[in-house]
Amino acid sequence: MAVFMLLVSGILPAACATGIDARPDLHAALDRYRYEFVKVHPGEVLPASDPDYVLFAEAMRLVLGAYVNPTAPHLLVDRALEGMWARKESEPEASRHALTEGAIDGMLAGLDPYSGFLDAEHVHNLREQMHGEYAGFGMDVAMDDRTGFLRVVSSDKNSPAARAGVRSGDLIVTINGQQVRGLTLNDVAARIRGPAGRAVDIQVLRSDSSSPVRISMIRTVFKVRPLLYRLEGNVAYISIAYFNEQTAQSLTEAIDAMRVQAGGRLAGAVLDLRNNPGGLLEQGIKVAGRFLGGAEIVSTRGRAATTQHYRSGDSADVLRGAPLVVLINGFSSSSSEIVAGALQDYRRALLLGTRSYGKGTVQTVFWLPTGEGIRLTTAHYFRPSGASVECFGISPNVEIMPSPHQKGPVNPAPAVTALPDHAACDQTTAPPPPRKWLMAELCPDIARVASGAMPGMVLDVPLECALATIRTGRMKTVAQP
Numbered sequence: 001m002a003v004f005m006l007l008v009s010g011i012l013p014a015a016c017a018t019g020i021d022a023r024p025d026l027h028a029a030l031d032r033y034r035y036e037f038v039k040v041h042p043g044e045v046l047p048a049s050d051p052d053y054v055l056f057a058e059a060m061r062l063v064l065g066a067y068v069n070p071t072a073p074h075l076l077v078d079r080a081l082e083g084m085w086a087r088k089e090s091e092p093e094a095s096r097h098a099l100t101e102g103a104i105d106g107m108l109a110g111l112d113p114y115s116g117f118l119d120a121e122h123v124h125n126l127r128e129q130m131h132g133e134y135a136g137f138g139m140d141v142a143m144d145d146r147t148g149f150l151r152v153v154s155s156d157k158n159s160p161a162a163r164a165g166v167r168s169g170d171l172i173v174t175i176n177g178q179q180v181r182g183l184t185l186n187d188v189a190a191r192i193r194g195p196a197g198r199a200v201d202i203q204v205l206r207s208d209s210s211s212p213v214r215i216s217m218i219r220t221v222f223k224v225r226p227l228l229y230r231l232e233g234n235v236a237y238i239s240i241a242y243f244n245e246q247t248a249q250s251l252t253e254a255i256d257a258m259r260v261q262a263g264g265r266l267a268g269a270v271l272d273l274r275n276n277p278g279g280l281l282e283q284g285i286k287v288a289g290r291f292l293g294g295a296e297i298v299s300t301r302g303r304a305a306t307t308q309h310y311r312s313g314d315s316a317d318v319l320r321g322a323p324l325v326v327l328i329n330g331f332s333s334s335s336s337e338i339v340a341g342a343l344q345d346y347r348r349a350l351l352l353g354t355r356s357y358g359k360g361t362v363q364t365v366f367w368l369p370t371g372e373g374i375r376l377t378t379a380h381y382f383r384p385s386g387a388s389v390e391c392f393g394i395s396p397n398v399e400i401m402p403s404p405h406q407k408g409p410v411n412p413a414p415a416v417t418a419l420p421d422h423a424a425c426d427q428t429t430a431p432p433p434p435r436k437w438l439m440a441e442l443c444p445d446i447a448r449v450a451s452g453a454m455p456g457m458v459l460d461v462p463l464e465c466a467l468a469t470i471r472t473g474r475m476k477t478v479a480q481p
Helices: 014-021 024-040 051-066 073-090 096-109 120-131 160-164 185-192 247-261 281-292 335-345 444-451 461-471 474-478
Strands: 002-005 116-118 133-136 139-143 150-155 171-175 199-205 213-218 220-223 227-232 235-240 268-272 296-302 307-311 324-328 350-353 361-367 373-382
Touching: 014 051, 024 051, 024 073, 024 096, 051 073, 051 096, 051 361, 051 373, 073 096, 096 116, 096 373, 116 120, 120 361, 120 373, 139 185, 160 213, 171 185, 227 247, 235 247, 235 461, 247 281, 268 461, 281 296, 281 307, 281 335, 296 335, 324 335, 324 461, 335 350, 350 461, 444 461, 461 474
Parallel strands: 235 268, 268 324, 324 350
Antiparallel strands: 002 361, 116 373, 133 220, 139 150, 150 171, 171 199, 199 213, 227 235, 296 307, 296 373, 361 373
16 A cells, blocks of 8 residues: 655554454444445355455545544445445446445545545546646636535646636536536546547536536646746746646746846745645645745644644745745635745745635545555644644735736635634634735735726736835835734
């Protein structure tokens, strides 16, 4: 069994696995699963040596040993049986292995929105995505709890999805004519994945359209560019789309290149994390460390309630102390929140925009011997101040709504409007209230233009305010402790 962490590295400790096997309720639950399986797939009771049974039992042990919250084995089997019957209903001739996949998927889907089963193809695609190249549409999606549809969290600017007209915030209601509501993320992935060159038709709902919008996307093999950059006068602008294995190194190279372009005189930088869904925790730590040196960037807390602290290996600030402004919005989540939270806690950067998404959990991908895998939520993570990202998100120092006439993805309001409904938030540390400023204090000229913007006028208000704050020298004043 191998492990890949979207957000730490680790493996289920042997001692933990031994303790799980000693639990009588585990064996009772697994025996029940074996006997119930034949009601879905008639035949003999599954022997303990059956490969599909071994696969399910291994997945269940991982949940019991690694999932962030304690879970009862009999409840896992209840969800597994529901998932298996659902697969049987959608695929009457489903094989025994397919039914096992349905059982594992149902068991994991009942844990939280981020845990799930990964078939061999999904595992392959995930590995490629982390390396920065894969066949697909270049969009990150999540189930929308309120509507039951699939929400587009972000789409890479140069991706097939973006070229076809998909926007962040779109709600996908059908895929190739089939309703999305009622499907799991893995069900959705199975309908979207496939060879390059094939089309997938979707219908989306969006706030500026009274009826569903039909979009046809062509699946393409493409390289994911983790960031884009350009020089805005003497201010460096870096937009990070995703945290994959190349992100931190690409950031360093981008700043070095722009420093040369500016003749060695960079006035500061704007780091754009809007619509960034996250990615690798390691890369988030490295990116924050590029500006903070060897400071603690984030800590995590899992089942054992012990805290692990993560520091960057950097020793110097790549900007050499120049002012830094970070842009966030309601679609900034996961690793992008780790970066923004650390930079704000150490007062290294000023945050502009709207409140972030509030995804404060770590997912670990465990590779199974069959070539498949499971993704489990294994820990919660916390800012250097000790504050929970999941409960509070990241609040900006300057709240700036994007212009309604701005082209591209628009985030009209924070994606998270209330604290998660669980008791843990009542016991967790709240972040220190960030010092607040108004646009009129930092970028008065931009504030006046934004208030009088005419329909059809294209103005990226948060970005323009960030650039003006650095250029006018106001950033040096407000950044002081």
